[in-house]
Amino acid sequence: MTDPLLIERTGDVLLWTLNDPDARNPISSVGIIDALESAVAEVNRDPSVRAVILTGAGSAFSSGGNVKHMRDKEGMFGGSPAELRQGYRQGIQRIPKALYHCEVPTIAAVNGPAIGAGCDLALMCDLRIASTTAKFAESFVKVGIIPGDGGAWLLPRAIGMARASEMAFTGEAIDAATALEWGMVSQVVEPDSLLSAAHALANRVAANPPQVLRMTKKLLREGQHQNLESLLELSAAYQAIAHTTADHAEAVDAMLERRDPDFKGR
Numbered sequence: 001m002t003d004p005l006l007i008e009r010t011g012d013v014l015l016w017t018l019n020d021p022d023a024r025n026p027i028s029s030v031g032i033i034d035a036l037e038s039a040v041a042e043v044n045r046d047p048s049v050r051a052v053i054l055t056g057a058g059s060a061f062s063s064g065g066n067v068k069h070m071r072d073k074e075g076m077f078g079g080s081p082a083e084l085r086q087g088y089r090q091g092i093q094r095i096p097k098a099l100y101h102c103e104v105p106t107i108a109a110v111n112g113p114a115i116g117a118g119c120d121l122a123l124m125c126d127l128r129i130a131s132t133t134a135k136f137a138e139s140f141v142k143v144g145i146i147p148g149d150g151g152a153w154l155l156p157r158a159i160g161m162a163r164a165s166e167m168a169f170t171g172e173a174i175d176a177a178t179a180l181e182w183g184m185v186s187q188v189v190e191p192d193s194l195l196s197a198a199h200a201l202a203n204r205v206a207a208n209p210p211q212v213l214r215m216t217k218k219l220l221r222e223g224q225h226q227n228l229e230s231l232l233e234l235s236a237a238y239q240a241i242a243h244t245t246a247d248h249a250e251a252v253d254a255m256l257e258r259r260d261p262d263f264k265g266r
Contacts (some may be wrong), residue, residue, distance in 0.1 A: 005035035006057070012050035012206040013199065014043065021058025026066040027117055028076055028092050040098040047265050050206035050213060052102065053198045054125055055109040061134065062118030065092070067143060088148050092117060096150040099124040100221070103214045105205050109198035110134040111191065115173070120147065123154040126217070128185040129201065130176040131194045136184060137173035138164070157224070159184050209247035210265040 006017040016039055018025035018032065027033070043049045056062055070077045076087035099106060099121075108114075108125035112133050119136045122128050138155055140147050147155075147168065155164040159182045167174065176188045189197045205213065215238045223231050242248055246266040254261035 003035070004029070004032040005039060007039060010199065011203075012048060012210070013202040014039075014049055014052045015195075015199075016052060016054045018054075018056040018062055021056070021060070023066065024058070024060035024063035024113070025056040025118070026063050027095060027121055028065040028069065030075070030091070033091060033094050037094050037098045040102045044101070044103045047210060049104055050208075050210045051104055051202040052106045053109050053195070053202055054106060054121075055111050055195065055198070058112075059133075060112040060118070061108075061110045061114040062121050063113070064116030064118040064120070064139075065143075070143065070145075092149045095121065096124050096154070103217065104210075105202075105213060105217055107198050107202055107205075109194050110136075110176075110185065111194055113137070113173075115139055116143075117149045117151070120149050120151040120154055123151070123158050123184075127201065128179075129187045129189065129194065129198050130179055130185040131191045132176055132188060133191055134176045134179070134185075134188075135173045136167075136179050137171065138167040139171040139173070141169065142171035207263075209245065209251065209263045211245055211247065212242055215242065 002019060004019055006019045008015045008017075018027070020026065020032070027036075043052060065077075069075050076091035077084070079087065105127065106125040108122040108128045110122050110128060110130040112131065113135050114122045115137045116139045119138055122136070138147065138151055140151070146152075152168070155167065158164075163182055174182070176185065179185045180188045187197060187201075219231065219235060219238065222234055226234070247263045250261050250263060
């Protein structure tokens, strides 16, 4: 049986590749949901990992939900309304929860179409780089359903309510250039340069102290729903930890000595 998610490591960076190119990398099956959830848990247990890149095998990033399974009422798309609700809660909704709690920075390297839940999967990552062949569609209305995987929460935070509403209400795709203009992605590169650009960005992230990276990501997450006073309290606690790390001392010494730091994660 083919692994639904390929995992490769280069230094401190992991590359996760959705591995069902013939079906354009859908993410609604139990296999890929389990694999992504497991991969996040492993990263959170491994302090040596400093960044993750997520991409798709073949010509597509992800087609989102499997439309044939929708037609045939298979898997999470079958059963009574109560069973369908549980199918989503115990199925695809596990992916945004897992990626939200991934402790290291995540980068979506969008190599082709990111459609429906595939678009939302890219938005679940902290950073996004697109190939010129990428396109993005919040296309749930086109198959008569709503964004069931958190897209209504993710998309407005990425591009603002007005543009998110346009994408969600029309279901129409935008190209990579538009995604860049709208702030959905930070870079657009030629297809052959996508992974090298993603690794270059990941290495820029991974060059920093790993414990501080994880705490910084947590603060950014908490800042989305906490008030300023609460976030300042959490920041003070995290800062007290950061100031006592060996990596902080190394960073200060390296800056004063005008040399590159060597962070150990301690």
